[in-house]
Amino acid sequence: MTCVKIVSLLKGSFCHLLLVIALWLCSYQNVVALPLLPKPGQIPSTSELPSSPDSATFQPIEISPTMIPHYPFHGEPLPPMYPSFPKTYDPVLTGRCPVNFSVISSITAKTASDCTQSLSTVVGNVICCPQFNSLLHVFQGFYSNHSDTLVLQNAVADDCFKDIISILASRGANSSLSSMCSVKSSNLTGGSCPVKDISTFEKAVNTSKLLESCSTVDPLKECCRPFCQPAISEAALQISGIKMTLSDNKNIVEVPSEIDTLNDCKGVVYSWIARKLRFEDANTAFRLLSSCKVNKACPLDFKQPSEVINACRNLAAPSPSCCSSLNAYITGIQKQMLITNRQAIICAAVFGYMLQKAGVMTNVYELCDVDLKDFSLQAYGQEGCLLRSLPADLVYDNSTGFSFTCDLNDNIAAPWPSSSSVTSLSLCAPEMSLPALPTSQTLGSSGCHLDGVHFLLSAILIFVSTLLY
Incomplete structure (x- = not known):
C-alpha cells in the first residue's frame, strides 16, 4: 500500500494545453521526496495507467520517514542499490599528468x-x-x-x-x-x-x-x-x-x-x-x-513498429489489439533510458510521424492513453519519470542512495503530430503558433493551477536492473 496519493493527473483539455505551454516555458518546480519501492520482476504497461480528471491542484506531498528504504539484512554485503564508498580514494594514476x-x-x-x-x-x-x-x-x-x-x-x-x-x-x-x-x-x-x-x-x-x-x-x-x-x-x-x-x-x-x-x-x-x-x-x-x-533531439532508438502499424492502420474506433500492440512497443522503449520532458515531446512526435508515414492516421496516443512519461524509464504503476529540461545532477544520500528530480508535467498526454515534418516542431515559444497565455483571472476561474511539483525518486538499482533486463 502506497503512502502517497496524487490528487490528479492533469488531463483536462484546457489544462492539458496550458500545461504543455508551461512545460515549454519553464522548468523550475518544487521538490518533494517520493522513494520508489519497486516490485521485483514487474514491468509496467501503459495500459495500466489510470485516466485523469479534467483539472486539479497540486499540493505539497508529505512523506513519512518510515518510507525511506533501509537494507534489512544486517551483516550481509550491501547490494549496489545501497552504494557504499570507501572513506579514502586511491586511484591508480600514471604519475605523468602535471596537474594537481x-x-x-x-x-x-x-x-x-x-x-x-x-x-x-x-x-x-x-x-x-x-x-x-x-x-x-x-x-x-x-x-x-x-x-x-x-x-x-x-x-x-x-x-x-x-x-x-x-x-x-x-x-x-x-x-x-x-x-x-x-x-x-x-x-x-x-x-x-x-x-x-x-x-x-x-x-x-x-x-x-x-x-x-x-x-x-x-x-x-x-x-x-x-x-x-x-x-x-x-x-x-x-x-x-x-x-x-x-x-x-x-x-x-x-x-x-x-x-x-x-x-x-x-x-x-x-x-x-x-x-x-x-x-x-x-x-x-x-x-x-x-x-x-x-533537448533538440530524441535519444531513443525506435525500431520499425510493424505490429503497431498492422494493428492500428485504418483505425476508426478504440481497438484492444491496437492499444495492446502499442503498449507492448512503448514498454520496450521505456527500458532504454531516462529522458527530459522536452525530449519526450520530440520523441512522441518522431514516433507519431513513423506511424503516420506507415498509414496510421488516427491519434492512437489519445485512444490508448499514452502520456509523455511513457517514453521514459518507468517504475511500476504510474511512477514514470521525465527529467527536467534544465541540467540536473544525481544526488547521493547515505540513507536513500542516489536520487534524481522528476518533472510531474510528464502526466500530460503525448501530443499527436499534426504537421507533415518533424523539422517543423519547435519548443521555443516565439516560434510556436499557440494561443496567448491565460490571465490570472482566467486561471482562477478555470480551477486549473500551475503549481508544479517534482518527485525525488530514490534510484534503486533493483528497479533499474528489472527494467533493463
Whole structure:
C-alpha cells in the first residue's frame, strides 16, 4: 500500500494545453521526496495507467520517514542499490599528468556522482555525459593556466585522460565513460584546429565579446534566443581559417573535414572560457549549453513498429489489439533510458510521424492513453519519470542512495503530430503558433493551477536492473 496519493493527473483539455505551454516555458518546480519501492520482476504497461480528471491542484506531498528504504539484512554485503564508498580514494594514476587534481576536486566529485556505475547507462544522455564533457573543458582550461597553450600535447593528453578516468572510477563512476560518451583523449589536444596558443587566440578573437556573452548563461533564454552559443561559434570560425559560403541566408560548411576542424576549434574556445571563469561558473555555463543541444533531439532508438502499424492502420474506433500492440512497443522503449520532458515531446512526435508515414492516421496516443512519461524509464504503476529540461545532477544520500528530480508535467498526454515534418516542431515559444497565455483571472476561474511539483525518486538499482533486463 502506497503512502502517497496524487490528487490528479492533469488531463483536462484546457489544462492539458496550458500545461504543455508551461512545460515549454519553464522548468523550475518544487521538490518533494517520493522513494520508489519497486516490485521485483514487474514491468509496467501503459495500459495500466489510470485516466485523469479534467483539472486539479497540486499540493505539497508529505512523506513519512518510515518510507525511506533501509537494507534489512544486517551483516550481509550491501547490494549496489545501497552504494557504499570507501572513506579514502586511491586511484591508480600514471604519475605523468602535471596537474594537481585536488584543485578541481569539486568538479570531479560532481562528475563521479552524475556518472555512478549503477545509473550511468540510463542517465548518460541527459546527466552523465554532459557533465563529463564539462569536466574535460574545465580541466583543459585549468591546465592552460600553467602554460602558454590552450590544449595538451598528445602524450600528456593521453596520460591526463587516463588519470581523470581513474579518479572518477575510484569514486564510483562508470569506468567506460570514454566509450559511453564517445570522448577520447584527443579531445584535449585541439585536434585539427590551427590556433592553439593563447597569444594567437586572443589576437584573432574578440575576447571581450566572448567573455561577456558566456560569463553568465541565461538558463531560460539561451536555448531559444542564444547569446553564448553564437559567440563560441564565431570565435571558433575566426581561429579555424575556414571560409564560409552564404547560401539561403545560412552559413554552410561544404567539406566534412571542415566541420571536424570547427568542432576542434570550439574545444579550444571552451578551454579559453574555462581559463577565465571560476571552475563552478564554467561548469554551470557548459552544462546549460549542453542542455540546449540535448533537448533538440530524441535519444531513443525506435525500431520499425510493424505490429503497431498492422494493428492500428485504418483505425476508426478504440481497438484492444491496437492499444495492446502499442503498449507492448512503448514498454520496450521505456527500458532504454531516462529522458527530459522536452525530449519526450520530440520523441512522441518522431514516433507519431513513423506511424503516420506507415498509414496510421488516427491519434492512437489519445485512444490508448499514452502520456509523455511513457517514453521514459518507468517504475511500476504510474511512477514514470521525465527529467527536467534544465541540467540536473544525481544526488547521493547515505540513507536513500542516489536520487534524481522528476518533472510531474510528464502526466500530460503525448501530443499527436499534426504537421507533415518533424523539422517543423519547435519548443521555443516565439516560434510556436499557440494561443496567448491565460490571465490570472482566467486561471482562477478555470480551477486549473500551475503549481508544479517534482518527485525525488530514490534510484534503486533493483528497479533499474528489472527494467533493463
